Each structure stands twice: as structure tokens, then as C-alpha cells.
Amino acid sequence: MSLSRREFIGIGGAAVAGMALVPGLRLVELARARSPEEAATRLQRWGLLVDIGKCHDCNACVTACHEENGVTSHGRPATDAQWIRKVELKDKLTGYVETLPVMCQHCAEPPCVDVCPTGASFKRIDGIVLVDKHICIGCRYCMMACPYKARSFVHEKTTNQKPHAPRGMGTVESCTLCVHRVDAGRIPACVEACTKDGNKAMVFGDLKDPNSEINKQLASAPTTQLRPDLNLNTGVRYRGV
Amino acid sequence: MRRNIKHILAASLAVLATALLTTAMVFAAETSGARPAFGPTVKTYKGDKCVEDTDYMRRNHMKVILHQRDETMHRGIRTQKHSLKNCVDCHADPKTNSVLGKDGFCESCHVYTSVSIDCFTCHTAAPEKNGQPPKAADPAGLKEKMRTSAVMGTINGNQP
Numbered sequence: 001m002s003l004s005r006r007e008f009i010g011i012g013g014a015a016v017a018g019m020a021l022v023p024g025l026r027l028v029e030l031a032r033a034r035s036p037e038e039a040a041t042r043l044q045r046w047g048l049l050v051d052i053g054k055c056h057d058c059n060a061c062v063t064a065c066h067e068e069n070g071v072t073s074h075g076r077p078a079t080d081a082q083w084i085r086k087v088e089l090k091d092k093l094t095g096y097v098e099t100l101p102v103m104c105q106h107c108a109e110p111p112c113v114d115v116c117p118t119g120a121s122f123k124r125i126d127g128i129v130l131v132d133k134h135i136c137i138g139c140r141y142c143m144m145a146c147p148y149k150a151r152s153f154v155h156e157k158t159t160n161q162k163p164h165a166p167r168g169m170g171t172v173e174s175c176t177l178c179v180h181r182v183d184a185g186r187i188p189a190c191v192e193a194c195t196k197d198g199n200k201a202m203v204f205g206d207l208k209d210p211n212s213e214i215n216k217q218l219a220s221a222p223t224t225q226l227r228p229d230l231n232l233n234t235g236v237r238y239r240g241v
Numbered sequence: 242m243r244r245n246i247k248h249i250l251a252a253s254l255a256v257l258a259t260a261l262l263t264t265a266m267v268f269a270a271e272t273s274g275a276r277p278a279f280g281p282t283v284k285t286y287k288g289d290k291c292v293e294d295t296d297y298m299r300r301n302h303m304k305v306i307l308h309q310r311d312e313t314m315h316r317g318i319r320t321q322k323h324s325l326k327n328c329v330d331c332h333a334d335p336k337t338n339s340v341l342g343k344d345g346f347c348e349s350c351h352v353y354t355s356v357s358i359d360c361f362t363c364h365t366a367a368p369e370k371n372g373q374p375p376k377a378a379d380p381a382g383l384k385e386k387m388r389t390s391a392v393m394g395t396i397n398g399n400q401p
Binding site for chain 2: 034036037038039040122124125126130132133134157158160161162163164166167168169171179180183184
């Protein structure tokens with residue numbers, strides 16, 4: 001199909017007029033990224049889908065996460081912070097081993113938020129569960145409450161933090177779903193690394209958008225939440241566990 | 242008796258002269274760009290002016306960043322203007338790559354006024370790497386401004 005110059009100008013003009021006449025009202029979302037001055041809304045709920053069938057012996061997501069957020073090791077695995085870890089599941093009858101990444105599951109009903117005495121552990125309106133370290137007193141109730149052991153306490157002084165990911169001794173921290181990236185319209189570092197260097201086992205997207213890739217995949221084949229018996233309605237779902 | 246008055250007069254003149262000389266020396270030290278004998282070193286390395294009036298920022302910078310912190314943390318509003326990141330990007334010393342240290346923008350003043358500064362136990366005191374201006378753009382350091390005397394005036398009690 002080819003457009004004449006006149007048609008092209010006409011369509012372009014109508015589009016510009018349409019945007020100018022009804023500011024804030026759009027029939028089609030033009031872009032996924034919010035502008036920096038716009039707050040997060042309940043129109044989204046961010047989620048992850050991990051396909052265990054594709055996830056193999058690879059650590060790309062863990063490395064990328066810790067690199068992105070400046071989570072460094074002191075060489076003391078018992079107390080080092082971890083935002084995401086690879087868990088190995090072994091079928092004792094057959095000997096089959098599968099691995100899966102486990103991080104904060106970004107529950108709709110997060111137990112860590114229920115138990116927090118200061119309100120530091122909170123769920124953002126778009127479903128991302130975070131720790132406000134400004135008001136965290138380091139009591140670690142949330143770590144006890146989390147059924148996924150997703151949170152870590154920072155035991156030692158931190159240095160060389162990333163500007164977008166402050167970390168400090170005496171506070172609790174966990175996966176932020178790379179909230180600084182999500183706010184800028186990008187995908188989390190683990191998903192990016194899995195797609196680029198890993199086995200393309202992770203999909204990130206909006207659980208409230210019926211046309212999103214993650215929702216299409218969730219609708220097309222069986223998936224599960226970890227510990228579905230707890231009724232936490234997690235934002236991170238798994239296939240093939 | 243008359244002699245005594247003469248003595249007192251001479252002594253007070255000497256004291257006055259010494260005081261004047263000392264003041265002149267301090268001023269000379271400041272205008273020549275050397276570090277003054279006391280007080281914070283407040284320098285700006287990037288840009289011509291702050292996001293708000295300097296007077297306003299001296300009194301209210303903590304309120305500004307506290308407000309922005311809650312907006313960003315809880316609502317996801319990430320405007321640059323009042324963010325701590327923006328403070329650090331402009332005020333970090335290119336030599337030390339930090340707002341901390343003896344002559345650091347934040348620390349020198351906070352030490353002088355004896356107010357503890359908690360931001361940098363969690364936040365980095367270094368600017369974002371890609372946010373740094375190229376060094377070649379400002380070879381003579383012309384944009385670097387020393388505002389030591391102005392700030393000291395405020396701290397010493399000349400509040401309007």
C-alpha cells in the first residue's frame with residue numbers, strides 16, 4: 001500500500017490533533033515506559049514466568065542481578081546477601097536434577113509486609129514488594145515470615161554501591177524486580193541476562209495486560225506458584241516444577 | 242596618671258592593628274583561592290547554579306531530599322531535579338570522585354556544623370559514571386566556583 005503525499009499529511013495531522021485535543025486519554029497505549037514524573041499505578045502488576053524445562057546449569061541470572069545491584073560477596077556464604085539464588089531439585093527415585101532461580105516472589109499478599117513493625121516492608125501499587133531502608137530497623141521479622149527465604153540481612157559495611165541500588169549495613173534487602181529499570185520501561189537484569197546469555201527461560205511482563213507475552217504464555221500451558229497452598233498469589237510463576 | 246592613659250592607648254592600638262592584619266591575611270588567603278584556616282570548603286564542579294536558590298538549599302536541602310526519597314521509594318516518581326543522585330552528580334569532587342572526605346561538598350560542611358550525615362551509609366557518594374562531564378571540556382577549571390566565604394557568612398550567624 002502506498003500513500004500519496006496528501007493522504008500522508010492528512011493522517012499525520014489527524015493523529016497530532018487527536019493527541020493534542022484529548023490529553024491523557026489514549027485509545028492505544030503509545031509506549032510502555034512511564035515518564036519520570038508519573039507515579040506507578042494499579043493498572044499494572046509486574047510478574048515473571050520461569051520455564052524450568054529451559055533453565056539448565058547456568059548462573060547468568062544470579063551474576064547479572066548481583067552485578068546490576070552491586071551485591072558483592074565478602075567470601076562468607078553464611079552471611080553474604082543474595083537477591084536471587086539457584087535451587088537444585090533432585091528426584092530421588094529417578095535421579096533427575098533440575099534447577100530453578102528463586103528470588104522474592106512479589107506476592108499479592110506478602111507475609112513480610114504483614115509482620116513489618118515499621119512499614120518499611122511494603123508492596124508498591126504495581127505489585128513490586130520492596131524494603132524502604134530509610135525506615136527499616138533491621139529486626140528481620142520479614143526474613144522469618146518469608147516462606148521463600150528471599151530476603152537477606154546486610155551484616156557488613158557496604159562500599160561501591162550502585163547509585164540506583166543503595167545498600168547499607170543493618171537493613172534487610174531482597175530482589176526489587178529491578179524497580180529502577182522497570183520504572184524506566186526496561187526489563188529486569190536477570191531476564192535480560194537469561195535471554196541474552198542463558199537459556200531464554202524467563203519472561204517478564206504485566207500480569208494485568210491481557211495482551212502481554214507473559215499472560216499469553218500463562219494462558220497457554222500449566223504453570224504453578226511455589227507453595228500455592230499459602231494463597232499468596234505470587235507475581236513469579238514457574239512452569240515445569 | 243597621664244602616662245598610664247598613654248600606655249593603655251598604645252596597647253589598645255597595637256591590639257587593633259594586629260586584629261586588622263589578621264583579618265586582612267585571612268581575606269587574602271580566601272581571595273587567592275587557598276583553603277582558609279577554618280570552615281567548610283563548599284565547591285560546585287558542574288553546572289552554573291543549583292536546582293533551587295542557594296539560600297533556600299542551605300536551609301532546606303534535607304527537606305527537599307526527604308520529600309523526594311518518599312516519592313521515589315513508594316510511588317516510583319524518579320524525577321532528577323531533587324534527587325540525591327543529582328546532588329552527588331554535580332557536587333562530587335572529580336579528584337576524589339566523592340562528596341565525602343575532608344574537602345567533600347557534603348562532609349566538610351556537616352563536620353563543621355557537627356551534624357551527622359546518614360545518606361552515605363547506604364547511598365554511594367560517587368557520581369554515576371556516565372553522568373560525569375568530560376575533563377577536557379573545562380581545562381582551566383573556569384566553571385569551578387568557590388563559595389566558601391558566602392557559606393561561612395551564613396554559618397557564622399548572618400541569617401537574614
